[in-house]
Amino acid sequence: MxxxxxxxxxxxxxxxxxxxxxxxxxxxxxxxxxxxxxxxxxxxxxxxxxxxxxxxxxxxxxxxxxxxxxxxxxxxxxxxxxxxxxxxxxxxxxxxxxxxxxxxxxxxxxxxxxxxxxxxxxxxxxxxxxxxxxxxxxxxxxxxxxxxxxxxxxxxxxxxxxxxxxxxxxxxxxxxxxxxxGGIDANIHFDFQAEAVPAGWHAFALQVKGLRGGHSGVNIHQDRGNANKLLARLLLALQEQAELRLSHIAGGTLRNAIPREANAVLLVPADQCAAVQQRLQSHAAALQQELKEVEAQLQISLQPCAVPTQVLDSDTQQRLLAALVACPNGVIRMSQAIAGVVETSTNLGVIKTEGSQVFVQCLIRSLTEEGRRYVEQMTRSLFALAGARCELSGGYPxxxxxxxxxxxxxxxxxxxxxxxxxxxxxxxxxxxxxxxxxxxxxxxxxxxxxxxxxxxxxxxxxxxxxxxxxxxxxxxxxxxxxxxxx
The missing domain is CATH 3.40.630.10 (Zn peptidases)
Known part of the structure; x- marks a missing residue:
């Protein structure tokens, strides 16, 4: 036995x-x-x-x-x-x-x-x-x-x-x-034009890991870290402070699991490498302080890596990072009828770079049809403004x-x-x-x-x-x- x-x-x-x-x-x-x-x-x-x-x-x-x-x-x-x-x-x-x-x-x-x-x-x-x-x-x-x-x-x-x-x-x-x-999937597509890597730029692998993850319904109210959201925040913060080109971004594997890990490959000019690494350490420390009560094992690293063959075009990169940071995630509304129960939520579960497209997937959940429709509208509107295609599928009552x-x-x-x-x-x-x-x-x-x-x-x-x-x-x-x- x-x-x-x-x-x-x-x-x-x-x-x-x-x-x-x-x-x-x-x-x-x-x-x-x-x-x-x-x-x-x-x-x-x-x-x-x-x-x-x-x-x-x-x-x-x-x-x-x-x-x-x-x-x-x-x-x-x-x-x-x-x-x-x-x-x-x-x-x-x-x-x-x-x-x-x-x-x-x-x-x-x-x-x-x-x-x-x-x-x-x-x-x-x-x-x-x-x-x-x-x-x-x-x-x-x-x-x-x-x-x-x-x-x-x-x-x-x-x-x-x-x-x-x-x-x-x-x-x-x-x-x-x-x-x-009930729930529904939001499937988002960012098409980009691949461009050559700028000459003399250095490549780095940015990784977020060590998060607890969990069930995107059962654990959504516990304010656990979402690796995709944290990665997007880091990239946007670095982009606002230095020249940065994005080659690859990925995080999470399932739309119904809170992402535990996410990663990106980015490039910066040679003369800005040291400054970017210092700024990343500062941003990482701030996020670790923010989440210390719920994500004690959060790890954020930036390591040199092989130079890739292409980067996203600048316009798509700007729209993508802004949309990921703005994308709703977590509890949207608690139930007014049943104390302590989440009524409506959404989970930014998956990001994948495939060919000349970045794919993003969210799972929207709600106890009410109206609550679900509201977050559908919110998600569609956001990504429409960002110039992406948003398709809803797999809805269930x-x-x-x-x-x-x-x-x-x-x-x-x-x-x-x-x-x-x-x-x-x-x-x-x-x-x-x-x-x-x-x-x-x-x-x-x-x-x-x-x-x-x-x-x-x-x-x-x-x-x-x-x-x-x-x-x-x-x-x-x-x-x-x-x-x-x-």
């Missing part, structure tokens, strides 16, 4: 161990999907693969419980692929290497994939454990949740018969979610809270009976698939819950072992007490 398989509940952890061993980043879930399909066939369970690749696995009710309401138990099988800069890892080929650290399971230099691998493992464990008591169960395992919600978008009406949906994609023990934010939800009330009461305390009933500022499910299955009574997962979408991701045991107890007890059909 592996170390994970010796944890309790052993069946859940065994499945999670297997999931970690099979590469499954977003849009590359095929190997994991095939493994699950073969397991379901070997188990003799009814299996269906829909047209977009979602898996639906059915398990009959325990004898005598056939008249209970049908439950759809749901998770997504893709994970966010993030690795530390000093970790060589190919997420399409290499397994995740989980390890136990006290009460936590972590990965080695990468995201762990507990989001939503623990939920998927729990779904499979319910299917595998014939000692459990439950009514009819359908397990829905969706694809590509993290990079576009392709699976949820493509789920057709009529495939599932259940009345209740239990989503396992929440990340805090003791909290039950009854609503979530939020999940409106239903305070009268019967399954939410039952989960609340079950939690109190098991653990002696009521859970917090929450609305999450992140994109759960529940909002999209409502479009095809408007009658579903839905709730989302899960164990404590910290640092999701970053290599600091970890899952709390005792919380997983509590989650399993809560889930299986809830399934055993689903009410009868009306």
């Amino acid at each position: 592996t170390a994970l398989q010796q944890l309790s509940p052993s069946l859940l952890w065994s499945f999670f161990d297997s999931i970690c061993s099979i590469p499954h980043p977003s849009k590359h879930e095929a190997a994991l999907s095939q493994w699950i399909q073969q397991w379901a066939r070997d188990k003799g369970l009814a299996l269906e693969v829909d047209k977009v690749g979602n898996l639906i696995i059915r398990k009959p009710a325990t004898p005598g419980m056939e008249n209970r309401k049908g439950v759809v138990l749901q998770a997504h099988i893709d994970m966010v692929p993030q690795a530390n800069a000093d970790t060589a890892h190919d997420f399409t080929r290499d397994p995740i290497l989980p390890r136990i650290d006290g009460e936590w399971v972590k990965a080695t230099g990468t995201t762990l994939g507990a989001d939503n691998g623990i939920g998927a493992a729990a779904c499979l464990a319910v299917l595998a454990d014939d000692s459990l008591q439950h009514g009819p169960i359908e397990v829905l395992l969706t694809i590509d949740e993290e990079a576009g919600m392709t699976g949820a978008f493509g789920l057709e009406p009529g495939l599932l018969q259940g009345e209740i949906l239990l989503n396992t994609d929440s990340e805090q023990d003791g909290e039950v979610y009854m609503g979530c934010a 939020g999940w409106a809270p239903d305070p009268a939800s019967p399954i939410m009330q039952q989960l609340r009461d079950t939690h109190q009976a098991l653990f002696g305390e009521l859970p917090k009933i929450m609305v999450i500022h992140a994109g759960l698939e529940c909002g999209l499910f409502k479009a095809s299955y408007p009658h579903w009574d839905m709730v989302s819950f899960g164990p404590t997962i910290q640092g999701a979408h970053s290599p600091d991701e970890r899952v709390h072992i005792p919380a997983v045991a509590r989650f399993w107890t809560l889930l299986t007890t809830l399934l055993a007490n689903i009410p009868t059909k009306a």
Whole structure:
């Protein structure tokens, strides 16, 4: 047995161990999907693969419980692929290497994939454990949740018969979610004219690293540093004080992760190199002082590097840096209806230099359609003024809270009976698939819950072992007490 398989509940952890061993980043879930399909066939369970690749696995009710309401138990099988800069890892080929650290399971230099691998493992464990008591169960395992919600978008009406949906994609023990934010991607394109490097200029690599990163919904209110924003601020400040030409700029890898690292290649005249380095040190010290309470490991460096073959034209460089500094980022508005909940936010998640174009991507989230439209307008307007193209794509709806939800009330009461305390009933500022499910299955009574997962979408991701045991107890007890059909 592996170390994970010796944890309790052993069946859940065994499945999670297997999931970690099979590469499954977003849009590359095929190997994991095939493994699950073969397991379901070997188990003799009814299996269906829909047209977009979602898996639906059915398990009959325990004898005598056939008249209970049908439950759809749901998770997504893709994970966010993030690795530390000093970790060589190919997420399409290499397994995740989980390890136990006290009460936590972590990965080695990468995201762990507990989001939503623990939920998927729990779904499979319910299917595998014939000692459990439950009514009819359908397990829905969706694809590509993290990079576009392709699976949820493509789920057709009529495939599932259940009345209740239990989503396992929440990340805090003791909290039950009854609503979530919707979102949309802003894809921005700056076309530039490549120019020759001025003769006699020196090249430098500017790097921002050591930030905490994190989930662009769950952690957005914590004022963590955004590497893309910090890099843009540094470049604009240096440009205002010295001659500077930009050759390359990049930062972040996913629009739904707060960027931890960003870098640029810049050129300055030979007689200004010393002054630029001194000014960079001054600006870096100011940023480190500004963020010292939340980003103690922030590192900013400027090192000589090989001279590139081209630079951006001056006009595009000016417009690009000004727009990146002006680009909204972080919390835009807190909810007036639900205390302590972020209503609207945006994350400047990705910057890439590709050929003769700089690509920028932001993820806009809001609990309200009007809030989302406002930030869409703000973003489009800003980048239009900067002479860039801004295209919006991948919009998905939020999940409106239903305070009268019967399954939410039952989960609340079950939690109190098991653990002696009521859970917090929450609305999450992140994109759960529940909002999209409502479009095809408007009658579903839905709730989302899960164990404590910290640092999701970053290599600091970890899952709390005792919380997983509590989650399993809560889930299986809830399934055993689903009410009868009306």
